[in-house]
Amino acid sequence: MKDCGTCPIQHRAVCSYCDADELVELDQIKYYRSYDAGQPVLWAGDHMEFVASVVEGIASLAQAMEDGRTQMVGLLLPSDFIGRPGRDLAPYNVVAVTNLTLCCFRKKPFEELMARTPHLASRLLEMTLDELDSAREWMLLLGRKTAHEKISSLLAILATRDAALRKQKPADGAAFDLPLTREAMADYLGLTLETVSRQISSLKKRGVIELKGKRRVVVPDFARLLSETGDDVDGGMIS
Amino acid sequence: MKDCGTCPIQHRAVCSYCDADELVELDQIKYYRSYDAGQPVLWAGDHMEFVASVVEGIASLAQAMEDGRTQMVGLLLPSDFIGRPGRDLAPYNVVAVTNLTLCCFRKKPFEELMARTPHLASRLLEMTLDELDSAREWMLLLGRKTAHEKISSLLAILATRDAALRKQKPADGAAFDLPLTREAMADYLGLTLETVSRQISSLKKRGVIELKGKRRVVVPDFARLLSETGDDVDGGMIS
DNA sequence: GCGCTGCATTGATCAGGATCAAACGGACAC
């Protein structure tokens, strides 16, 4: 895959054919948006006038119940795609977890382009199938794992994705930043923030992880961490 | 949408353009398969040589952990689609819950057809987005709802889908069959079978539902049932 | 320095569901 420099459509989102003519067209309909940490990007029910690719930062997708219970249903890291071609209303809340930059494409022209270019549609289908798979992995976590396995799984995933952003495999001794507050982690894992805190303390006490400050995590032995997740050690969960 | 008679590709799966030429092609690569209740259709990791549309009966998608814990991640009713164009390996176990008939399309020619027909790809994209939405609704249920809300939600969904198969809205006093054992419900809801049984007994005792035998459920007041689900009463969950 | 604010940690207690165990009841073979 040819690299298109600093242009965000180099991301896997829409660029499996990076040197094709469509690239030029996409380039013409793109624009950038930035959000501060904590700022909402979309509320459930909003009209969506764009689709977008995450350039930098982290966004979350969350469902809420009226009484305030919330469940995060997705975490969007750089190169992830936001939006539903063919849909008008946002199905869940999208919030900037950290400072966030999106590369947006106006929805109408994007859809028109899609209708003319089969590989774009199949690329999006492929990405959506990936999302569906990870949503279903997450269902296993939410429905059947213990608090302890949940936290370990989350840390393993964050470590893996963090390494992947640097095009590496997660290595022993690697450090990464926890981009989420304890409360956000709780909402992602279906726990309370107290339980998250306690489980992290316990992992620390047992030497599975080390904490540098509150947010930086060092994993001295990655296989050890994986063995705490409840997953089949090779394959399975980590996607 | 034009009806193509008894041919299963009338299902929304692949037939938004029922009178198009592709229909003829699809017809040439289709074949049927039947499974008995309880029989496996695919194991996670199997090679998939077909994609398929459910004609009759119910199938389940499930993830399993090595120690036996399992989580159902999807329930496939007639008109639902099985398979991932572009993927080779089955990501989860597929099991026939009741007697099951599938209309299968050989994968290779199906994919070739897809590559040539943009509307087929976008139809599948749309369906996959729907699946993704319901997977995420289910994540809210698994992560944040009480046992009591979980059971009510499941019953509401089954009642709704059952009515939909007859092209109706769920009505007060409507009856439907529970196609699942207590254990299967438990695996779907992230509970144990004992808890499922107790919660159903409690709903019965409080008059929210009536049971005719073990498997037939009557819902005297559908709004009452909905109010027990924890969802926003209009819209939300029921999809 | 001070107090304030926003996360995070830790403790004490409670309760919702899990677990272990027994009994029930219908379908079916013999």
Added chain:
DNA sequence: GTGTCCGTTTGATCCTGATCAATGCAGCGC
């Protein structure tokens, strides 16, 4: 009829994670 099998119900007890509450701690404005 009897016995067995399977799914279900019900009971007693336990334990994980929720809840309520207090404290810690870093950053920041003044």
